[in-house]
Amino acid sequence: MAGKQFDVVVIGAGPGGYVAAIRASQLGLKVAIVEREHMGGICLNWGCIPTKAMLRSSEVFHLMHRAKDFGLNAEGIGYDLDAVVKRSRAVAKQLNSGVGHLMKKNKVEVVMGAATIPAKGRVQVKTDKGTEELTAANIILATGARARELPGLEADGDLVWTYKHALTPPRMPKKLLVIGSGAIGIEFASFYNTLGADTTVVEVMDRILPVEDAEISAFARKSFVKQGMKILEKATVKKLDRGKGTVTAHIETGGKTETHEFDTVISAVGIVGNVEGLGLEALGVRIDRTHVVVDEFCRTGVEGLYAIGDIAGAPWLAHKASHEGVMVAELIAGKNHVHPVRPEAIAGCTYCHPQVASVGYTEAKAKEKGHEIKVGRFPFIGNGKAIALGDPEGMVKTIFDAKTGELLGAHMIGAEVTEMIQGYVVGRTLETTEEDLMNTVFPHPTISEAMHEAVLDAYGRAIHI
Template structure:
């Protein structure tokens, strides 16, 4: 079969790959994209989007139980887990289908199959119809990552789950153990706990949500415990004994190992990059702990070969991958490309309460040598938060005392995953405390707390 030539080949059609393909096509390149499973990748099909659909259902369920607070009546409140999951899968399917439409619209050639680098500028694709040989001057590897399986804690899809099992569960957990308190673990813990599962979260570090600012982690922990979650910090699951209807977890804390019984376990202990069987090592690409080593422009060191998204390392976020996809396409076509700055990428966790952050934590800023000014404002001081019935939360800002630069912002509470973008834009535009103080925030909104947290850092807070 004759070799097919393109200007750009993208391997992987997740939020990094499909965006790189679209931007490349917009800039006049002939583009091919190769995907072995689902257009949209893990994010659209088994990650970001379906989890948010599940969490929305649990949020509505939670509010239904609070109907009396709002002067409303709701009797015989319940849920149909199959229907909740069906809605989540429908949302994911709708968006995945939309990616197919975008590929056609932008004249991107799609190959559904497994790709392997076959030499400089060459890719072979195995499809269900045979094999294809492709070539391009530029190749972008965007194969993403998968959940980490620890020895002895491997998922079986029955009583021990990974994220895919938790998104389409074989049963509703009654007594649930979640191993790991990063974004994925906490989101599933929040979902199942809200639906009534007796939930325990085990975290090996000294606090949950360890990448977040310490104050935010502590605040979130208190809220989770109020909701009935059991949080075990500085704890390690050493062993899982599996039976037909239960799992016995051997959990070590303080040097002692105790046995605890659960009917379901979710393992959320990080991810590993999908670097195998791509031919990367044969091309001379350096791989460090399952991730491709790149420079700030996602170049691998091999001419014409780039790696973006989860496979290229932290932060493992869809929006980071998408931005890198745009950057690489623009770099290839001679545009002035802007490298991604990890400290300017917001992180969002969609548990209840929500958590969002950008930039340095207070501890990290001090570690880097900054003299800091820190401001805080509680949700209880905000009229809109009280009107919403969401008075639990806080916003924290960290500034460079010398220059007024916004070094970081950290939030916990209702809708903070939407609010955080205000600070992201502020950092991108290099605004100072004076710019933020002089900005008029609309009333009544949750965003007013962003203003007050800035004012508090400089001793000018109004409503506290």
């Protein structure tokens, strides 16, 4: 039996897959999407969106405690963790059903079940009702990734949690250990620390938020310590002894191992691609450390088979997946002038308190690439809006090529920087120079003026410092 015929079958309905399906349909292709669990994938259901809802609750809680600073009175401040989680799940549910609606609107056929690719151009889906056969000249793999589990540190949902458990916690941690200080680890550390958990973060690298510029990492560390977090860098959790209601962590720093007691551990040590059970090896797909090897256009080397998003490697970000989905759909439809998605053009955002955002090269990376650079910095304490908001802790850092004036990188920490980074992203896409940015009139009073001043500072022209 040939099965149902399509132009494109997308496997995985996360922000990569569902966007690829919509774009392919817009371009007149007949599309099916296969999803084994939730429309919207991890991002909508268990990642980007519900974590932001929870972090918003902790941000409001933090502000309530500062009411007096703003001339306000707030008494009997408290929280209901179940209600915080309930709101977060409701936000995720709303968006999940929104994706279902978008599939209908764009005439994308949804098949719920687990997919395998028995041969080129064929997809088998194991559904509740049996096996369904789909055929298509083009298949897009968008199966995403899951939490990496280290031997001996595996999650049990009780004492040791992954991000999923941390989003629907069985209780409020009193003494929390977070293993890993990338975006996921730091966001959960920030959330639970703000709600009153005694929080320790362990990072194997020499600094927290290791993908960020070193100066931003140092600023973040200082802020987190001020908020009461304990940060252990160049440290490894060797093993966890699980008892009744307690975990003893053996943490090695500087060749010395010490034991520390916790009641909860969150493991956030990276991700692994969902490459198993699809039949990829038999098709001749190359897999490197759980990720599918692709070229700049997300082609796997197997004719008609593409891989996008987390399964296709770093940066593991939803917006990267979505843009790759659009790019692949346009390639399949035969569009001209399709641009590859360049990793250095993709902004990274971490929604801890203070927020962190960056695009392009760090100072170290720019030097390593042989650029002669000019660096500008501007502190939030020199920005009127940040002071008026009561959030003067932060900075913007810009890195330019000294010869050409090209904006090589921008790095920020502080209030609302995740919303502001887009200014620099657009600038880099338009190949802006320092002159364009200096001549741009930024509205006053806004925190974004700090972005202007950081550019001016790189050329010795800052006004407010």
